Amino acid sequence: MPTYEGLVVVLGANGGTGREVVARLAHHGVATRAVARSERKLADIVKPGTETAVADVRDVESLENALRGARAVINCIGTRVGFANTGKGVADFFGFGEDGADAVDNRGTVNVLNAMKRVGAEHLVIVTSMLINQPLNPFSLMMKPFGDILTMKDKAEKAVRASGLRYTIVRPGGLTNQPPFQKGIKVAPADALSSGSISRADVAEVCAQALWTPAAYGKTLEIVADDTAPVSDWGAFFASVPPDAIPAQATAAGV
Incomplete structure (x- = not known):
């Protein structure tokens, strides 16, 4: 069982992946603070020994309060669009409203980075998505209007790569609700995979292992399930992907 000294804050702890991350950190005995936008969203995930806090990535002050004392942050927040975001008007249905991708995924991440620096948190693990730089992929084309x-x-x-913080970017394929460790995990560098799925529980384990495995630092990982045995050597798993090449002139506005 690995040991990890310090508090880990999980943003989006009420979501499907966030819940699994909280569970995996508890399994590993890691001090955890689960964060969501309301007490109601946290009510059914609170476990003994797990701290909670309310914060919104669009609100830097609330983020700073939620992140205070953290060594690391695992960010599982992502915009919901279409029928997953019903009842909030046409703009949010199509992902351009106050809950939209620019406000939450883009500017929200910059807010997280700024808040981390102000409170002294040192490592961000962030869950994004496969297909980010594959604009002609059918799924990418389908999501463009959203x-x-x-x-x-x-x-x-x-922004994460240019932040100067230690980071790991995790890009899963399509997400399922299968139990963990039922399959192996295929890992590849950014933009190498174009199809596949993986359980949220396995994504959560990758995020947890990335905290204490130096071979995961400074990397963007694409992951999908495959038919090999479950991962047993996490150092070799992360080492199979090269570090990100970050241009010397890279900057992130506001970070």
């Missing part, structure tokens, strides 16, 4: 989500996630990733 807040241009993949472009906004690309902007968020660039």
